Amino acid sequence: MRDLTADTMGTLEARGLLIGHNGSTLLDVPRLLLDGPGPTLILGPNGAGKSLLLRCLHGLIVPEAGRVLQDGHNLGPIQKARQAMVFQRPVLLRRTVTANLDFVLRRRRLNRPARRVRIEELLHEGGLAAKARQSARSLSGGEAQRLAILRALATEPEVLFLDEPTSALDPAATQAIEKMILRASSRGVRIVMVTHDIGQARRLAADVVMMQGGHVVEHGPADEVLQNPRSEAARRYLAGGLLI
Amino acid sequence: MQNFASEISAALLLILKGDAELWAIVLLSLRVSLLAVLISAMIGMPLGAALAVGRFRGRRAVIVLLNALMGLPPVVVGLLVYLMLSRSGPLGVLQLLYTPTAMIIAQVVLVTPIVAALTRQVVEMLAEEYSEQLRSLGVSCLASVPVLLWDARLALVTALLAGFGRAIAEVGAVIIVGGNINHVTRVMTTTIALETSKGNLALALALGAILIGIAVAVNALVSLLSLRAEQEGLSHA
Structure with missing residues (x-):
């Protein structure tokens, strides 16, 4: 398992990303550089382009123009x-909890004893050891999302994207997931997470990306953006105003 | 009415005492239909899965055609297979006409579109749900096929049982290519047709009861598996 300090986190950069549809701009990001330590949280109203940006950074959507660079290399x-990416609604294989983790470890060509050890570690980390043999589909929402995060972490990612992973969860389940995210971040995994929850951004973010209408309206250290937002859009959003 | 009652009791007796001729017919029927379904599964499942995840020109037309083939008239299939296997046909040299193999071929032609079309529906639905996650995990389109087939296994067994139901109850095609030859190609459905026309109702009723029993068992199994597939969040319905 990688055990990196925050100093060794790689960089992630978007240059000239552009996506449109029927003449309207869905995403227009001239430049966004994520190179600081700690989690990056992307905030903004619905339709701001947060999830679209996340999918572009992960290569799930190919933009009409622009490119994504990871550690200075084009995304290949x-x-x-x-x-790795965790989605708003966890997509789990119709198998047991263990088999979901085993699926990605097999793809990494780990032998059986190594897989068994890693699965035990992951289950312990996610508090799912007692559910190991249970069908993944029978897990509660919080447990399912924890499993989805564990499965993503099983790929040993350098960057972990999370698209509103706690949007449908209660405070206790949210807290468990936030702890997992912070642990992963402290191990050197670059976290890029979309959220609507300003409180969550205050709890987790090292830096915040504020989006509206497909544009990044503000990006900076969390304290600066959350305490003294420079843009009108960020000020209104953080004050609880309705950004439409 | 008395005759009818005596025929029913004779039919029950045939079943209970294990009449050799009756059970030989039942076993041949099961052998032919199970082999046909097995072959159809080997062809239809990869075909259906490929149609579900593949994107190519004319895909929609292929799907429409496949769905239309689910309703193939058995006698037409029987006629076409007959023409292929008859002495002057392109496969006449194989001398398969009036053999159980010919009946299996006819049933494969009937069942494969059912298996392929249902597989396509089930896998496509699952692929929609899994698509981004599998791509995120680095699973290619081709490599996703076995993952999808495995995860859709409950619903796919339902598709196979539906195919088996069609095969075991089929009469038109197998009577044309099998010829209903005693101890060679006589299966339950063709025997029922023949024995009824001869007035031997006891054997026809006994086979009919077994056929209905098989149909009920298959449908019960389909219902059970559909229920489990629904609980797993996946059904072809």
């Missing part, structure tokens, strides 16, 4: 293999 198969 090697870079994508060093990334």
Whole structure:
């Protein structure tokens, strides 16, 4: 298992990303550089382009123009293999909890004893050891999302994207997931997470990306953006105003 | 009415005492239909899965055609297979006409579209759900096929049982290519047709009861598996 300090986190950069549809701009990001330590949280109203940006950074959507660089290299198969993503609604294989983790470990060509050891570590980390043999589909929402995060971490990613992973969860389940995210971040995994929850951004973020209408309206250290937002859009959003 | 009652009791007796001729017919029927379903599964499942995840020109037309083939008239299939296997046909040299193999071929033609079309539906639905996650995990389109087939296994067994139901109850095609030859190609459905026309209702009723029993068992199994597939969040319905 990688055990990196925050100092060794790689960089992630978007240059000239552009996506449109029927004449309207869905995403227009001239430049966004994520190179600081700690989690990056992307905030903004619905339709701001947060999830679209996340999918572009992960290579799930190819933009009409622009490119994504990871550690200075264009996003290709090697870079994508060093990334993982957790979706808003966890997509779990119709198998047991263990088999979901085993699926990615097999793809990494780990032998059986190594897989068994890693699965035990992961289950312990996610507090799912008692559910190991249970069908993944029978897990509660919080447990399912924890398993989805564990499965993503099983790929040993350098960058972990999370698209509103706690949006449908209660405070206790949210807290468990936030702890997992912070642990992963402290091990050197670059966290890029979309959220609507300003409180969550205050709890987790080292830096915040504020989006509206497909544009990054503000990006900076969390304290600066959350305490003294420079843009009108960020000020209104953080004050609880309705950004439409 | 008395005759009818005596025929039913004779039919029950045939079943209970294990009449050799009756059970030979039942076993041949099961052998032919199970082999046909097995072959159809080997062809239809990869075909259906490929259609579900593949994107190519004319895909929609292929799907429409496949769905239409689910309703193939058995006698037409029987006629076409007959023409292929008859002495002057392209496969006449194989001398398969009026053999159980010919009946298996006819049933494969009937069942494969059912298996392929249902597989396509089930796998496509699952692929929609899994697509981004599998791509995120670096699973290619081709490599996703076995993952999807395995995860859709409950619903796919339902598709196979539906195919088996069609095969075991089929009469038109197998009577044309099998010829309903005693101890060679006589299966339950063709025997029922023949024995009824001869007035031997006891054997026809006994086979009919077994056929209904098989149909009920298959449908019960389909219902059970559909229920489990629904609980797993996946059904072809």
